[in-house]
Amino acid sequence: MLREAFRLALDSFRTNRLRSALSLIGVVIGVASVVTVTSIAASGTAYIRGMYDQFALDAIQVYPGWDRGSGQPGIVFDAALVSDIAREVPEVKAVLPRSSLGGELTAGRASASAQISAVASSYIAAMGASIELGRSFDTSDEYRKRSVVVLGSEIAASLFPEGDPVGKEVFAQISGSTYRLEVIGVIAHKEAFFADDWDRTAYITYSYAVGKIAADLRIEILTVVAASREATLKLGDDLERFFLERTGSPESANVISPKKWAESDMKVTKTISLLLSGIAAISLLVGGIGIMNIMLVSVTERKREIGIRKALGATPRHIRAQFLVESSVLTMAGGIIGLAFGSGLAWIAVKSFKWSFVASPETAAVAFAVSAATGIFFGLYPAARAAKLDPVEALASE
Numbered sequence: 001m002l003r004e005a006f007r008l009a010l011d012s013f014r015t016n017r018l019r020s021a022l023s024l025i026g027v028v029i030g031v032a033s034v035v036t037v038t039s040i041a042a043s044g045t046a047y048i049r050g051m052y053d054q055f056a057l058d059a060i061q062v063y064p065g066w067d068r069g070s071g072q073p074g075i076v077f078d079a080a081l082v083s084d085i086a087r088e089v090p091e092v093k094a095v096l097p098r099s100s101l102g103g104e105l106t107a108g109r110a111s112a113s114a115q116i117s118a119v120a121s122s123y124i125a126a127m128g129a130s131i132e133l134g135r136s137f138d139t140s141d142e143y144r145k146r147s148v149v150v151l152g153s154e155i156a157a158s159l160f161p162e163g164d165p166v167g168k169e170v171f172a173q174i175s176g177s178t179y180r181l182e183v184i185g186v187i188a189h190k191e192a193f194f195a196d197d198w199d200r201t202a203y204i205t206y207s208y209a210v211g212k213i214a215a216d217l218r219i220e221i222l223t224v225v226a227a228s229r230e231a232t233l234k235l236g237d238d239l240e241r242f243f244l245e246r247t248g249s250p251e252s253a254n255v256i257s258p259k260k261w262a263e264s265d266m267k268v269t270k271t272i273s274l275l276l277s278g279i280a281a282i283s284l285l286v287g288g289i290g291i292m293n294i295m296l297v298s299v300t301e302r303k304r305e306i307g308i309r310k311a312l313g314a315t316p317r318h319i320r321a322q323f324l325v326e327s328s329v330l331t332m333a334g335g336i337i338g339l340a341f342g343s344g345l346a347w348i349a350v351k352s353f354k355w356s357f358v359a360s361p362e363t364a365a366v367a368f369a370v371s372a373a374t375g376i377f378f379g380l381y382p383a384a385r386a387a388k389l390d391p392v393e394a395l396a397s398e
Contacts, residue, residue: 019294020294020330023290023291023294023330024287024330024333024334024337025287025290025334026283026284026286026287026288026289026290026291026334027284027287027288027291027330027331027334027335027338027371027374028287028334028337028338028341029283029287029338030282030283030284030285030286030287030338030371031284031334031335031337031338031339031342031367031368031370031371032337032338032339032341032342032345033283033342034284034342034367035338035339035342035343035346035360035364035367036342036343036345036346036349037273037276038273038360039342039343039346039347039350039357039358039359039360040346040349040350041269041270041272041273041276042273042358042359042360043346043350043353043355043356043357043358044269044353044355045269045270045358046355046356046358047353047355047356048269050356058093058225058226058228058229058232059126059127059128059223059224059225059226059232060223060224060225060226060232060235060236060239060255060256060257061195061221061222061223061255061256061257062077062221062222062223062224062239062243062253062254062255062256063220063221063253063254063256064076064077064220064252064253064254065249065251065252065253065254066251074247074249074251074252074253075243075246075247075252075253076218077097077218077219077220077221077222078219081222082095082097082219082222085222085224085239085242088242089224089235089238089239089242090235090238091226091227091228091231091234091235091238092224092225092226092227092235093225093226093227094120094122094126094224094225095222095223095224095225096119096120096122096123096126096222096223096224096225097118097119097120097206097219097221097222098117098118098119098120098123098195098206098219098220098221098222098223099117099118099206099209099217099218099219099220099221100115100116100117100118100195100220101116101117101118101174101175101204101209101213101214101217102115102116102174102175103116103172103173103174103175104172104173105155105159105170105171105172105173105202106159106170106171106173107159107160107165107168107169107170107171110158110159110160110161111159112155112158112159114152114155114200114201114202115197115200115201115202116172116174116201116202116203116204117195117196117201117202117203117204118203118204118205118206118208118209118210118213118217119203119204119205119206120142120205120206120223121136121137121138121139121141121142121205122137123137123203123223124136124137124150124187124203126223126225127196127223128190129187129188129190129198130187130188130190131150131185131186131187131188132153132185132186132187132188132189133156133164133165133166133185133186134150134166134167134183134184134185134186135184135185136150136184136185137150137184137203137205141184141205141208142205142206142207142208143207145205145207145208145211145212146182146205146208147179147180147181147182147204147208147212148181148182148183148184148204148205148208149170149172149181149182149183149184149202149203149204150183150184150185150186150187150202150203151165151170151183151185151186151187151202151203152186152187152197152198152199152200152201152202153186153187153188153189153198153199154199154200155199155200155201155202156183156186165183165186166183166184166185166186167182167183167184168182168183169181169182169183170183170202172202172204174213175213175214177213179212179213181204187199187203195220195221224239232257233257235257236255236257239253239255240253240255243255284370284371284374287331287334287374288331288374288375288377288378289378291327291330291331291374291375291378291379292327292378292379292381292382294330295323295326295327295378295379295382295383296381296382296385298323298326298382299323299382299385299386299389302386303389306319306386306389307389310389316387316388317387319383319386319387319389320383320384320386320387321383322383322386323379323382323383323386323387324375324376324379324380324383326379327375327376327378327379327382327383328372328375328376328379329375330375331371331372331374331375331378332368332371332372332375334371335367335368335370335371335372336368338367338371339364339367339368342367343359343364
């Protein structure tokens with residue numbers, strides 16, 4: 001029965017090609033809109049996740065707040081505070097201080113203005129940066145206060161255009177004094193984030209900076225690394241509670257969690273995607289109404305055919321199946337075309353944003369299933385109407 005209904009549906013489409021094509025438009029637009037929106041949203045979410053993955057989602061940045069009344073820092077970051085955080089706040093793997101030193105680097109005749117940052121030995125790895133040449137700091141560099149430096153990729157290229165700078169010397173001019181530093185590594189290109197302009201920063205160990213350059217060096221930022229990525233959000237809440245209990249002011253410190261930002265951004269992206277998909281799905285509703293109208297017209301035009309079939313023994317069930325299959329095939333064809341068209345549009349849009357295209361098979365399957373369900377739902381009334389036709393009246397209609 002279904003095979004015969006399918007054959008009759010194809011015959012009807014061939015007979016009324018223009019009408020069938022026009023009735024597909026609503027379904028095609030609806031499915032294409034949903035697929036385009038969700039694919040772009042999935043690609044955008046993947047881009048956001050990848051971007052934040054570069055910035056160590058298990059690390060939290062803590063900046064001193066400011067007292068609005070006195071204009072002074074809400075809390076002073078010092079070695080004692082670092083020890084207290086490591087001891088009192090749960091789920092802390094490491095507390096890493098960071099300070100900035102203005103200065104200029106020279107190597108031979110080449111010179112470059114650079115941000116010189118004093119950091120803990122594990123800071124570079126903790127922040128998700130990778131080493132392109134040489135190595136990063138180790139605990140021995142920090143303990144022995146060695147005069148070593150790790151360069152950002154742009155600084156390294158400016159000072160050593162001839163090639164590998166590892167093992168060579170640079171001279172840092174800081175506050176009127178000159179310090180000789182051995183280059184031990186070069187950081188691979190990494191997008192700037194928070195206080196780190198990775199490509200244009202030179203890193204020295206915090207212990208060397210305090211021991212050799214400025215004994216009163218002030219800690220500007222604390223990077224608190226969570227014991228696990230899953231514990232990062234809770235660690236952020238615990239840090240906010242720690243500073244509130246310590247100072248009595250919620251503005252004494254600014255606790256910034258890239259993971260919280262990432263999850264918040266992705267949640268917003270998904271919400272917008274759902275809203276836009278809902279709006280796009282209205283096209284499916286409009287397309288379904290169009291399908292129903294076309295099927296009603298088809299029933300009216302084919303009364304004689306229906307009467308002949310009933311006179312030859314077709315039951316209402318057979319007639320109902322014929323028109324349901326016809327409307328379902330019509331909308332499924334529109335669904336397939338919409339999937340192809342929507343995926344193509346999404347690919348073009350994603351590539352224009354320079355993102356990686358991420359397909360959404362679940363959405364495609366749902367859109368296709370909804371298009372088929374649309375055909376069934378909006379084909380029910382025309383099919384029922386055709387099934388109820390009296391064969392005598394149907395034959396006498398023409």
